[in-house]
Amino acid sequence: MIEYFAANMWQLWAAIAVICLILELSSGDFFIICFSIGAVFGLLSALLGLNIYGQILLFALFSLLSIFLVRPVALRYLHRNEEQRVSNADALMGRVGHVVETVKANGYGRVQIDGDIWKSVTNEATDIPAGTRVRVIGRESTIITVEKLEG
Numbered sequence: 001m002i003e004y005f006a007a008n009m010w011q012l013w014a015a016i017a018v019i020c021l022i023l024e025l026s027s028g029d030f031f032i033i034c035f036s037i038g039a040v041f042g043l044l045s046a047l048l049g050l051n052i053y054g055q056i057l058l059f060a061l062f063s064l065l066s067i068f069l070v071r072p073v074a075l076r077y078l079h080r081n082e083e084q085r086v087s088n089a090d091a092l093m094g095r096v097g098h099v100v101e102t103v104k105a106n107g108y109g110r111v112q113i114d115g116d117i118w119k120s121v122t123n124e125a126t127d128i129p130a131g132t133r134v135r136v137i138g139r140e141s142t143i144i145t146v147e148k149l150e151g
Helices: 002-007 009-027 032-047 052-078 088-092
Strands: 096-101 109-113 116-122 133-140 143-148
Touching (some): 002 009, 009 052
Parallel strands (some): 116 143
């Protein structure tokens, strides 16, 4: 059994590389992808017949090199126009959506933005009916404050 794993370590490295790529999709900070790069070098060393210690050494070496060389370049290149990158609910500020459930003047309603439906309130004196385009002007926890768009 151990002989099988030793002969097919490239499959383990391939699985690690794919898992790290999938995890990177959820984080987006180019950190986990560095381990995926290291796993690719582990895979290549396994295919070339290097022993397990050499594979682990190359994995660690190329992961560290990626963290210190590739990651800063990727961050600088991909986020060059953003001084402070906002995420999650803070990214909703200023976004435009449409009302899917009437937003009551002194109550709540529902607004859809990019396929997500958010509980919302308004500062306006009148209700905002369903189908109206609105802009997000504030947020408190997961409840957004919207205003009606003219036109």
